[in-house]
Amino acid sequence: MRAQDKVMPRFKVEIDYDECNSCGRCAVNCTFGVIEFDREQDKPIIVDTGKCVACQRCAVFCPTNAISIKEYPVTYAPHGNWTPWHRRGVYEQARTGAVLLAGMGNDRNYPVVFDSLVWDACQVTNPAIDALREPVETRTFLGRKPKKLGIREINGKFELEDIYPNVMLSTPLIIDHMSLGSISYNAYTAMLRAVSEVGTLFGTGEGGLHPDHYPFRKNIISEVASGRFGVSPDYLDAAALEIKIGQGAKPGHGGQLPGEKVTQLISDTRGIPLGTDALSPNPQHDIYSIEDLKTLIAALHEATEYRVPVGVKIAAVNNVAPIASGIVRADADFITIDGFRGGTGAAPRVIRDNAGIPVELAVASVDQHLTNEGIRHKVTLVAGGSLRSSSDLIKILALGADVGMVGTAALIAMGCRVCQQCTTGKCAWGIATGDPILGKRIDLEWATRRLINLFCSWTADLDEVLGTMGIDAVESFVGNRDRLRYIGSNPEEAKILGVKHAGSRIGIGGE
Amino acid sequence: MTSFTELPLTRDHDACGIAGLFNLDRKVISGKKIKEMIEVMKERENGLGGGFAAYGLFPRFKEQYCIQLILDDFEAKEKVEEFLKDYTDIIEEEKVLVKEGIVKEYPLIWRFFVDTNDRENANDVIKDIMMYINCSIRGAFCLSGGKDMAVFKGNMWAAEIAEFYQIDKIKAYMWSAHSRFPTNTPGWWGGAHPFSILGHAVIHNGEITSYGTNMEYLKELGYECKLLTDTEVLAYLFDFLVRKSGYPPKIVHQIACMALAPPYWRDIDRMPPELKKWATAIRITHRKAMANGPFSIVITTDFPKPTMIGHSDRKKLRPLIAAISEDESTFYLASELSAIHTVDSTTNFWQPDPGKPVIASLGEEIIKGTKEPLGGISIK
Numbered sequence: 001m002r003a004q005d006k007v008m009p010r011f012k013v014e015i016d017y018d019e020c021n022s023c024g025r026c027a028v029n030c031t032f033g034v035i036e037f038d039r040e041q042d043k044p045i046i047v048d049t050g051k052c053v054a055c056q057r058c059a060v061f062c063p064t065n066a067i068s069i070k071e072y073p074v075t076y077a078p079h080g081n082w083t084p085w086h087r088r089g090v091y092e093q094a095r096t097g098a099v100l101l102a103g104m105g106n107d108r109n110y111p112v113v114f115d116s117l118v119w120d121a122c123q124v125t126n127p128a129i130d131a132l133r134e135p136v137e138t139r140t141f142l143g144r145k146p147k148k149l150g151i152r153e154i155n156g157k158f159e160l161e162d163i164y165p166n167v168m169l170s171t172p173l174i175i176d177h178m179s180l181g182s183i184s185y186n187a188y189t190a191m192l193r194a195v196s197e198v199g200t201l202f203g204t205g206e207g208g209l210h211p212d213h214y215p216f217r218k219n220i221i222s223e224v225a226s227g228r229f230g231v232s233p234d235y236l237d238a239a240a241l242e243i244k245i246g247q248g249a250k251p252g253h254g255g256q257l258p259g260e261k262v263t264q265l266i267s268d269t270r271g272i273p274l275g276t277d278a279l280s281p282n283p284q285h286d287i288y289s290i291e292d293l294k295t296l297i298a299a300l301h302e303a304t305e306y307r308v309p310v311g312v313k314i315a316a317v318n319n320v321a322p323i324a325s326g327i328v329r330a331d332a333d334f335i336t337i338d339g340f341r342g343g344t345g346a347a348p349r350v351i352r353d354n355a356g357i358p359v360e361l362a363v364a365s366v367d368q369h370l371t372n373e374g375i376r377h378k379v380t381l382v383a384g385g386s387l388r389s390s391s392d393l394i395k396i397l398a399l400g401a402d403v404g405m406v407g408t409a410a411l412i413a414m415g416c417r418v419c420q421q422c423t424t425g426k427c428a429w430g431i432a433t434g435d436p437i438l439g440k441r442i443d444l445e446w447a448t449r450r451l452i453n454l455f456c457s458w459t460a461d462l463d464e465v466l467g468t469m470g471i472d473a474v475e476s477f478v479g480n481r482d483r484l485r486y487i488g489s490n491p492e493e494a495k496i497l498g499v500k501h502a503g504s505r506i507g508i509g510g511e
Numbered sequence: 512m513t514s515f516t517e518l519p520l521t522r523d524h525d526a527c528g529i530a531g532l533f534n535l536d537r538k539v540i541s542g543k544k545i546k547e548m549i550e551v552m553k554e555r556e557n558g559l560g561g562g563f564a565a566y567g568l569f570p571r572f573k574e575q576y577c578i579q580l581i582l583d584d585f586e587a588k589e590k591v592e593e594f595l596k597d598y599t600d601i602i603e604e605e606k607v608l609v610k611e612g613i614v615k616e617y618p619l620i621w622r623f624f625v626d627t628n629d630r631e632n633a634n635d636v637i638k639d640i641m642m643y644i645n646c647s648i649r650g651a652f653c654l655s656g657g658k659d660m661a662v663f664k665g666n667m668w669a670a671e672i673a674e675f676y677q678i679d680k681i682k683a684y685m686w687s688a689h690s691r692f693p694t695n696t697p698g699w700w701g702g703a704h705p706f707s708i709l710g711h712a713v714i715h716n717g718e719i720t721s722y723g724t725n726m727e728y729l730k731e732l733g734y735e736c737k738l739l740t741d742t743e744v745l746a747y748l749f750d751f752l753v754r755k756s757g758y759p760p761k762i763v764h765q766i767a768c769m770a771l772a773p774p775y776w777r778d779i780d781r782m783p784p785e786l787k788k789w790a791t792a793i794r795i796t797h798r799k800a801m802a803n804g805p806f807s808i809v810i811t812t813d814f815p816k817p818t819m820i821g822h823s824d825r826k827k828l829r830p831l832i833a834a835i836s837e838d839e840s841t842f843y844l845a846s847e848l849s850a851i852h853t854v855d856s857t858t859n860f861w862q863p864d865p866g867k868p869v870i871a872s873l874g875e876e877i878i879k880g881t882k883e884p885l886g887g888i889s890i891k
Contacts, residue, residue, distance in 0.1 A: 126718040126804050127828055134826060139776050141795050148756045149766075149796055157889040158762060163792050367727075374731045377799065398723075470720040472825065476803035482723025 007091050009050040009072045013058070017043060019066035026058035026067060031428040031438060032421070034058070055419040057428035102349035103422025103432065105249055105341045105386050105408060112341075113360035114392045116488030118502060122470040131460075131467035138459055138474045140403055141166040142201070142240060142380045143309035144333035164333065165307055167239045169403065170199035171459040172474055173393060175451075176338070176384050176407035177223050177244070177313075179205025181257055181266045181278075182345030182422070184439030187414055187431045187447065192216040194451035201239060206255070206280060208269040209235050221311075224300065226254050227280035229270040240308055240334070241300050243293070245284070246315035248342025248385035251356045254280035255346070261425060261434045294330035301331070309333035309380075315355075316340055316362030316385070321369035327379075328370060334380035336405070337362050342385025343408040345432060346423040359385050360399055364497045367400025367479050376479075390461035397462075399497065400479040413454040414447045527704075527716035528552035528669070528690040529831075531809040531844035532854075533819040533871055538840075539567050542678035542686060548843075548850040549669045549688035555716075555846060560691030560703035561672040562664025564712035564811055565683035569659050575602050575624035576637050579654045579661045580644070581700050582619040587650030592623070594648065598636055599625035607663075613675040614667055618700060622661065634754060638709055645701070646737050652701040657710025657813060664689075664703040672703075685817055687809050689714035706742040708750050710813035715742040716829045716846060717806030728799035745771070748800050749810055760815040765884035768868035770797035772825050774883060785890050786883065807831035809844050818872040819844065821880065827865030833880065834860035842871040 013034060022044050027037035032053055036046040052069065059067040076084040092100060122128040129136060143166030150161030175195060180188045182205060189212070195202040196219040203221040208230015213220070222235050225244040246252065257266070257278040267274045287293050293312065300310045311334035312327045314320065324335050339359025344352065363383045370376035384405030387393050393404040412418065415429045422432035430441025462474070471477050485502040486494040494501055530548040534540055545563065569577060578595065582588045595601055607620040627633040637656050644653045655662035660683075663676040669690035673679065689704035705712035719725065719741035726736045726744055732755070734747040752758075752767035773779075773794040779787055794801075805828030810820040821844040823831050834843040837857035845851050851858055863869045863880030870878040878884070 122720070126720055129826070135775050135777065137776055141798075145796050145798070147796075149758070149792055151758055151762075153759045153761075157891055158759060159891045160789055160792060163796060166795060371727050371731050374733075376731055377728065470718075470805070471803045473801060473803065475798035476721035476724050476801050478724060478799070479727045480721060480723035482726070483720075 005095055007088060008074045009052065011049065011052040011054045012070050012072045013047045013049045013052050014068045014070070015043070015045045015047065016066045016068070019064040020045065021064055021066075023063065025061050025063065029057045029061045029428060031057070031426040032424075053419045053421050054417075055421065055428045056417045100349040101346050101423045102352050102420060103344060103346055103424075104418060104420040105343040106353050107420065108353050110358075111488075113358045113488075113493065113497070114388075114395050116486055116490075116493070117360075117395050117497075117499065118485050118487055119394065119398065119465070119469065120483040120485070121468045126470040128470055129467040129472055131463040134467075134472065136463040136466050136472050138171045138462055140169045140172040140474060142169060142334055142382070142403060143167060144379065145377055147377060165309055167201065167309060168199070169201065171455060171462070172397060172403045173455060173458060174201040174221070174382065174403055174405045175203065175410045176342075176405040177203030177205040177221070177242070178345075178407060179207025180210055180269050181207050181261060181434050182432060183411075184427075184430055184433050184442060185210075185265060185436070186439050186442035186444055187411070189213070190414060190442060190444055190447035190451060191410060192219065193444070193448040194455065195219045197448070197452050198455045200455065203242065204230075204235075204238075206230075206244060207257075207266070208232075208271060209238075210265070210269045223313075224296070225280055226282070226284040227278060229272065229278060229280075232271065236300070236304055238308065240311060241304065242311045242313050242334075242336060243284075243296055243300070244313045245287070245293070246313065246317075246338070247344060248315045248338030248340055248356055248359070249344035250347035250351045251315035251317050251340075252282060253347060253351055254282040256280065263434055263436070265436070266434060290326040290330055293327065297331050311336055311380075311382070313338060315342075316357045316359050317355075318357060320357070320362045321365045324366045325369060325373055325375065328375045332379060334382055335366070336382040336384075337366060337401075339383070339385035343411075344422070359383050360396065361493070361496050363396055363401050364399045364481070364499075368498055371479075390458040393458055394462060394465050395484065397474065397478055398480050398484045399499075400481070402478050409454065410451060413450045414442060527692050528555035528846050528850070529687070529714045529716050529807065529809050529844070530689075530846070530850050531687040531714075531811065531819050531821065531842075532685070533811075533817075533842040534684045534840060535842055535871065535873065536840050537567070537684045537817070537873060539682040539684050542673070542681045542683065544854045545686040545688045546670070546673040546678050547854050548845060549690050550673070551853045552690060552845070552847055552850050553668070553670070555692060556669055556690035557692045558668045559693050560664070560666050560689075560699075561669030562662060562689050562703045562705050562714075563672070563676070563678055564655070564660065564662045564687045564705040564707065564714070565681055566660040566685035566811060566813060566817060567683045568661055568681065569624070572603060572624040573659045575626055576633070576656055576658055577622055577624055577661055578637075578640070578656050579607065579622045580620070581652045581654060581665075582621055583650035584619065587648065588619060588621055590648050591644060591651050594644070595623060595625060595640070598629070598640060599627050601625050608677070609675050610677055613671050614665070617665065617675070634709055638750065641708060642735060646735060655705075655707040655712065657707065657712075660710055660712070660813060662705050662707045662712055664700070664705065666700050666703060685811055685819060687712060687714050687811050687819070701738060702740045704742060705811075706740060706746045708746045709754070711746055711749050711753070712811045713742055713746045713749065713808055715745060715806060715808045717808070717824065718804050719744060719802055719806065720804030721802060724799050725802065745802060745806075745808060745810075748802070749812070752797065752800060753812065754814050762885060762888055763815070764818060764820060764870050764872065765868070765878065765888070766793060768820065768822050768870070769793050769884045770800045771802045772822060772866040772868075773801055774866070775825065778883075782883070786885060789885055789890055790883070805829050807846065816873050818870065820871075821863060821869040823863065823865055825866035831863060832860055833863055833869045834858035835877065842877065844869065
């Protein structure tokens with residue numbers, strides 16, 4: 001490496017030797033090769049600060065809080081256009097000649113639509129409900145709904161036809177797809193345990209399902225993606241099936257798991273030979289049109305004897321509303337919309353950072369479009385990418401989603417620091433890694449409890465908020481844009497959302 | 512001289528008064544009683560709207576739809592007439608007589624008796640005509656459009672409305688009355704209750720917090736909500752659930768009421784299996800028909816036969832009391848017992864449970880709203 005290849009470090013790790021007790025725990029915990037420990041040295045912590053990603057693992061595990069991590073104090077000459085971020089990008093691409101990969105979700109500083117929305121509350125004319133004392137219901141059903149019931153009268157007795165299969169969720173929140181391999185065995189298992197405890201769902205990702213996880217099938221959405229990895233009768237025997245067309249972090253892009261990550265565990269789960277590259281093509285090569293999608297939906301319905309809902313996941317793109325309409329007409333039972341902030345194990349950075357649209361706009365536009373076409377009641381609309389807090393969940397429901405989904409928030413609940421190194425497989429927190437030793441850093445009981453807490457806490461928030469709006473069941477809040485107001489500065493955005501500006505009153509009369 | 516000791520007759524209150532009266536022998540009675548019922552609850556109104564719905568009004572035109580309108584002027588009337596001629600035969604028309612001197616300014620009130628050209632889909636045609644007039648013909652508002660029934664309402668105290676339309680000279684077998692205390696919208700003639708579509712009329716005390724969700728659902732089903740009142744959604748939801756659904760007449764009102772205020776899941780979970788299956792299916796299928804927020808309502812309808820329904824939200828945040836006269840000839844509903852006692856001291860009265868409908872259908876046993884709907888029906 002020439003000196004010119006060198007890029008100045010992003011972070012500077014400093015050890016405060018007044019506090020340090022030379023235990024070496026930092027070196028044991030660092031997975032990025034930043035810290036080494038040499039007891040023979042006067043100052044035994046040897047730091048290669050250029051490799052630091054600010055994952056905080058060393059600092060959190062330091063018993064004396066002797067480690068500080070700062071932005072590296074070598075400034076780039078200020079330039080409003082050529083930001084350090086742009087300069088680094090050019091250095092990196094000039095050095096490697098490659099497509100840059102990135103993990104997690106889009107980290108660019110786009111405006112967040114959620115942050116321009118506020119909601120309503122009861123005053124005087126309609127009493128607020130005390131959610132701690134009175135029922136506020138969050139039970140939600142995922143699956144197709146008929147327009148009306150089929151009832152026959154036979155000899156004075158009324159018979160009700162069965163409605164379509166629906167999965168009962170205790171709360172309108174699920175964990176989005178993450179495959180075994182992109183995350184560790186323990187992180188994966190903890191999420192399954194948590195959703196089965198809470199009574200909601202977790203997506204398998206496209207990586208198949210390990211036999212250890214079959215007992216959780218009532219809380220699993222099995223994903224059928226372009227690589228078709230692990231699709232077997234056992235895999236299809238799940239609570240719901242989802243055909244993955246796209247992902248918010250990389251619309252139009254497939255995925256690749258390099259052969260070195262295909263360990264015995266992954267080989268067993270995906271049903272591919274040890275050490276082979278697992279390439280998921282960009283399109284599904286048997287779906288080149290909406291008719292083809294309809295065929296696959298029908299095949300999955302047939303294969304499962306119409307016992308489970310079959311959904312389709314798409315990335316939020318410009319034309320998402322008519323696409324969703326086509327998907328409903330192709331007989332999907334639910335549609336999952338993944339926004340451009342959605343996470344990923346690995347995606348080309350240029351796509352992650354620029355493709356797609358915010359999920360808030362996508363959901364509002366899909367909900368209104370399907371309503372205008374008279375087919376909204378048929379499907380369950382699931383949306384995420386990304387919901388950062390219970391308030392984002394509440395807003396997405398009001399914008400028209402029946403169910404919200406989280407991915408990154410669930411990882412953060414298990415300790416993720418959002419250092420965006422998921423692509424490297426070196427996750428110091430034992431989450432986004434296939435390394436079985438690192439994976440053990442996730443304690444199953446602890447992680448499960450944290451996830452359950454997150455679900456309970458967001459659900460309690462939802463209960464409280466619905467109560468303050470005088471609503472005692474979440475189905476009366478889905479698509480209730482009337483209770484949202486826009487406080488941003490862009491009237492066009494408010495129009496697409498179908499939300500009035502703050503200060504405009506409710507367009508209806510109370511009596 | 513101003514009295515310093517006498518309680519004022521009116522004070523600020525957040526309420527509405529509702530009352531219903533139904534002669535179960537289908538005998539027509541004067542509007543005097545319903546007028547007294549609503550007047551005694553004057554504390555519940557503020558003079559910004561009142562109205563009456565009456566059934567059994569037009570023995571001569573029983574089979575025709577009566578399109579009753581308020582109109583700003585004769586030009587609006589002519590526009591409506593032109594429009595009606597495209598889709599209906601106008602059999603008869605008349606000016607609705609009102610009493611002078613009650614209110615300074617008032618609209619022209621007119622009714623047309625019509626037969627639709629398309630007999631097969633007559634109800635849908637009339638529904639669409641009503642919506643078109645209300646949304647698109649300037650200066651016209653359709654008060655009601657059912658057969659053998661009409662709605663009388665306006666922007667005054669209920670007692671003044673009764674005087675204005677001379678309610679005590681009108682005879683009907685089923686009546687409902689409303690006095691209004693509007694909170695979010697200004698009082699206006701069209702916004703007063705009853706709110707009617709086809710032969711259904713809804714009077715409502717409450718505020719629908721699920722309005723946005725209900726409105727979207729109705730848009731899907733072909734109903735546009737543009738009249739600045741949340742009561743509108745209740746009328747349209749009822750029309751969809753009761754008429755458009757095609758559900759069996761014997762149980763259709765119970766299904767509709769269950770959809771509007773479904774049992775809590777915790778109660779559904781404890782139901783016997785058959786009822787549980789029905790309640791779950793109704794709640795899932797019509798999830799966006801659920802009316803949330805505080806309400807007590809009286810719905811009168813002629814579909815599929817004359818029926819009066821009292822219903823409330825699941826927490827019963829607004830009052831509703833039901834009663835039946837000692838001779839079992841008259842069924843009453845009201846916000847307050849005083850309204851019933853003021854016209855009949857012999858009644859047996861009861862409090863319907865929260866979220867459980869009281870249903871009095873001509874010739875059927877009264878469902879008293881003290882247990883789950885569909886509970887007594889043979890279902891599978």
